[in-house]
Amino acid sequence: MKRKIFNIIIIFILAIMLFANVSRVQATAIVNQGASFAGAIGAAEDFLNTERSKIINYQGLYNVINYLYNIVMIIAIILAIIVGISIGIRIIYGSIDEKADAKHMIVPYLFIVTITAFSLTIWKFLLSLFYNSI
Numbered sequence: 293m294k295r296k297i298f299n300i301i302i303i304f305i306l307a308i309m310l311f312a313n314v315s316r317v318q319a320t321a322i323v324n325q326g327a328s329f330a331g332a333i334g335a336a337e338d339f340l341n342t343e344r345s346k347i348i349n350y351q352g353l354y355n356v357i358n359y360l361y362n363i364v365m366i367i368a369i370i371l372a373i374i375v376g377i378s379i380g381i382r383i384i385y386g387s388i389d390e391k392a393d394a395k396h397m398i399v400p401y402l403f404i405v406t407i408t409a410f411s412l413t414i415w416k417f418l419l420s421l422f423y424n425s426i
Contacts, residue, residue, distance in 0.1 A: 297378060304370065308363075354423050361419060365412055372405050 379401060382394035 297374065301371070301374065305367070308366070354419070357419060357422075361412070361415055364415075368408050368412065372408070375401060376405075 379394050379397055382390050386394060
C-alpha cells in the first residue's frame with residue numbers, strides 16, 4: 293500500500309516537472325563599468341552608496357522566488373491531501389489495529405500541516421515585503 297502511494301507521488305511530481313515552465317534565464321551584464329578590477333570596485337562603491345546593486349535584477353529575482361513559492365505550495369497541498377486521504381481510508385476501511393494506528397497519526401498530521409501552512413504564510417508575507425521595497 294505504501295509502495296503504491298509512493299509510486300503515485302513520484303509519477304505526479306515527475307508529471308508536474310515535465311509540464312512546468314522552468315526555462316527562465318535571469319542574467320545581466322555590466323555594460324557601463326567594464327569587466328575590469330576598477331569596474332568591480334566601482335560597482336561595489338555604488339552598492340555601498342545606494343544600497344542597491346545595478347547587477348541584480350530585483351524584479352526578476354522576485355519573479356523566480358514567487359515561482360518557487362507557488363511550486364512549493366502546490367506540492368505541500370498535494371502531499372497534505374494524499375496523506376489525509378490515506379489516513380481517512382485507514383480509519384474507515386482498516387482493521388482495528390490499523391484504525392488505532394491511524395487515529396494516533398491524526399495529531400502529528402494536523403501539526404505538520406499547520407506548521408507547513410504557517411511557514412508558507414510567513415514566506416509569502418516576506419515576499420510581499422520584498423516586492424514592496426523594489
